[in-house]
Amino acid sequence: MSTEIHQSIQRAASVLDALGASETGQLRASDIGRTIGLGPSTTARLLTTLEELGYVRKEPDGQLYSIGTAIFALATHGLNQIPVHRESRAAAQELAQKVGLSVNVGVRDGISVMYLCHFEGAKASKSHTMVGLRQPLHASALGKCLLLDLSEDERIDLLGTELPRYTANTITDHGALTKELARSADRGTCIEDQELALGRLCIAAPIRNASGRVVAALSISGRMTVMRDSDLDSLSEEAIETADRISVGLGLISAIPA
Template sequence: MTTQPGTETAGRVIDVLLLFTDGPDDLGVSWIARELGLSKAVVHRILQTLVARGMVELDQESRLYRLGPTTAALGARALREFDLRAVATDTLRRLHRQTHETVTLTALVPGGRAYIDQIVSTHEVKMTVELGRRFPLHAGSSGKCLLAFLPQPRREEILAAELSALTDKTITDEETLRTELTAIRDLGYASSQGERQADAGSVAAPVFGLDGNVRGSVSVCGPRSRFTPQFVGACAPHVVEAAHDLSTLLGWKATGPGRPTASLPAPPP
């Protein structure tokens, strides 16, 4: 099979980056070229591209390269999401047993949020979500509870931007959404009826990290026909409890630094 030029180039770039994971902290052009069997000219071009994007940086005195801030940011993001998913398994399973509906875990990502895990409902008619796909924060309970607890400057920035309609139930009016977010902060959880996906209902609560900032959300979702006000009322305490437990596992403390979270209701006994 013939390797496409673009694929070969991408592979070389990745190979260069991977050398920084198990080699010396600072690498030179000649050393990289020897390790990968590439010419110095090719290695130099790759490194210049990576420098331009902040993936590596050049020490002007030693003329050696080290990992840059962009790589650090990517690694931190991957670690945060991995930690969130890794600690969530038992809590999600418990919430699934309590509700018998689809349980999801969402992470805050640049430009919105993404589902990173789910346990599908035991009902014959059920809802599933697409893992890894980015969704806006203003549509659906998982996004709204993230938006409600974001730092105010970031929240206002999102509210001032275009609030596109994913369904005919999506809240697209800034003031209406602002009122909804205030209610979510008071309640400690969000609910939705067909706002992100038509005919789907959901309840979600925010998950906080060690620094007190919102990191993600946990939700229960399913057909709107089953998400009656009575079911939402009965389900919400379990969702809040699950989110509280995940936050605690991530090191969050109600009296710790970061955004105030005193409005979160206490979990049921």
Template sequence: MTSPDGEDRSPRPRGRPRAFNDRTDQNTIKAVDRAMRLLRTLSTMQDATLSNIAQSTGDPTASAYRVLVTLQAHEIVELDASDQTWHVGPGAFQIGSTFLRRTSLIERAQAPLRELMEATGETANLGIRSNDSVLFVSQIETHAPIRAFFPPGTRADLHASGIGKVLLAAMPEARRDAVLPDPLPRYTAQTISDAEALGAELARIAGQGHAVDDEERNEGMRCIAAPVRNLHGDVIAGISVSGPTSRVATDRIAEFAALVTAAAETLSQRLGARGPSQPDD
């Protein structure tokens, strides 16, 4: 629409200014561009030091540090003080979870998780590995008054959780050693804090196709988990049920494990995995 004086008064597309097609420098913020470039670079790195990051992005070390500290204030990145390495932080997940809700893993997990919760009567969880921990990305809660609760964004140690152990069991030993802390933290009398004992446990998990967190993180709570595979057969996530040991009793572990494994297999096939997973011989 043009006014009598020749000015364009056409309605503007909502959410974009009149010059939204203009990609010149005046419509970009260099500091934000630098921060996003650094964050994208960091997401492809493991155990990244400040000098590694600066070298990869081509930024001066001081500039890269200022960007990292700014992102750290919003939990977009985090610093591991023990070895002075930087990692993508939980704040990035919290923002990105709005996108994840549209992607296949979380979207396609909803029906299997709900069916699993209804079949077992316990809380069903979906988790992925994030650096050196499990990140819970979805959950369907049981209606029971006493229940496990791992809201999206919650983290857990890999060696002391059911999903964490199925993820570890699928890793090459060298990669496993790189992500596990030394020494392994102990949370309860049942926590496996000996590296050799954990290795034997992971071999058993790989053989049977599921893991049991037997009060290893929280006393009185038991969790049973199974791996989720993608189109290429890679283990990319884990499904679990969690509940009090009074209900997830030892004589029901086999029953629960079959239900969890079936749910994980259903999700795997929805993600393109071909055929049921085969435990190691």
């Protein structure tokens, strides 16, 4: 790939990143250019090309740009091609309706957990979707599940020696994280008790593939007041059973040695 083509792809991706990061979902061409560090003419050419391809949409006022429908179609195709998403979508939606809380399914993407599915029950309505968003592995229940198969040395290699703090409850020491994950493995679930955000409690269970490796996780979460009014033991059982159903769908048919 030539340097010019490579640069053009990087710039186009930067335009989409800028639009995706916008709080309103819309930006003027001048704001996009300023954000990605390009001049007006270069930005205009990029936006024209992306608009022609459907990746960017010009709003009716002719001044603002937003993400185009081609991105939505591409994201849908990508999700539908992921086995974990296909196997977990219906089960996660059913569980959210049953418990009335938020149910999420996530996979590891580098040093983060990325949401593949997000469903809301009657007690956990939101005005936005979590699909595609990322959270830190060490500070989230989903992320902790995705670390269960790794040794402490492997976790340090992956996450680095310093673990960022988000609240007073965040685990920031690898030794403490190792002990927490050992307890989680015995319990069958990982807990996030106001470690990423205050006022939130989350319970997650690992999802395994045919070979028994953890490839995803399923969580039940909600506001602290709502979760504490619930039967946490019962919610843990629901998470484990639903995660096991998804694991069976992925080909897991034998017991996993402790």
